Amino acid sequence: MSTTAADLKDLHELHRRLQAVQGKLEAGPKRIAAREQIVSKKETELEAARQKQKQLKMTSDQKTLQLKTNEAKIDTLKRKLNEASSNREYEIITSQIEADKVANSVLEDEILECLDGIDAQAKAIEKLQTELEASKADFGQFKTTFEATIPDLQEENDKLRSSLKEAETCIPVSERAQYQRLVAAHSDTALAAVESNACSECYTMLEPNIMVELNMGKIRFCRACGRLLYRE
Numbered sequence: 001m002s003t004t005a006a007d008l009k010d011l012h013e014l015h016r017r018l019q020a021v022q023g024k025l026e027a028g029p030k031r032i033a034a035r036e037q038i039v040s041k042k043e044t045e046l047e048a049a050r051q052k053q054k055q056l057k058m059t060s061d062q063k064t065l066q067l068k069t070n071e072a073k074i075d076t077l078k079r080k081l082n083e084a085s086s087n088r089e090y091e092i093i094t095s096q097i098e099a100d101k102v103a104n105s106v107l108e109d110e111i112l113e114c115l116d117g118i119d120a121q122a123k124a125i126e127k128l129q130t131e132l133e134a135s136k137a138d139f140g141q142f143k144t145t146f147e148a149t150i151p152d153l154q155e156e157n158d159k160l161r162s163s164l165k166e167a168e169t170c171i172p173v174s175e176r177a178q179y180q181r182l183v184a185a186h187s188d189t190a191l192a193a194v195e196s197n198a199c200s201e202c203y204t205m206l207e208p209n210i211m212v213e214l215n216m217g218k219i220r221f222c223r224a225c226g227r228l229l230y231r232e
């Protein structure tokens, strides 16, 4: 029995098409998972920004309360100043008031800084919310689109597998095991066309007798890379 170059070329083409379909079926879930990961990253970033803003608000509230307490303290000190019985006492109270005023001025600066931070976080939150919505939409759309193609891809996959089974009958039984090993190892590059008297997979020049045998319809493997050869 002889195997024609056309049979082997068809067989190679079927392997390539099957590999392409399988590639699409495998790539889809990976690309979906990658998009899902972007969504979850945005959710984490948004939560972190919200926490940071909450923390700033708490700090700002604490400092505002401290400021009010200090102001009340200053008022009390001012009343005491009027009731001071000696110059010494007057000086002490005056310096306490001054110290509290300085402390309040520092607190006011810190509160302003907190308020700026709260504003900045609000902008960051808004931006992250927009990005999160966009990444969710992208994820959903990609998933729906891919899932819609699965039945066709699976049908194509099944068809190609049965065509392949039929096409493989061109391989003589004596060479079947070697062929299966090649397919297991190299899938769609298990076969290699001969181009300009060389193996198109490893570019090794083929001996003239191999070319003659291929022409006679014999099954020959590349001596360098082991691929199943066929003439274009």
Ligand SMILES: [Zn+2]
Binding pocket: 192, 199, 200, 201, 202, 203, 204, 222, 223, 224, 225, 226, 227
């Ligand atoms: Zn080769």
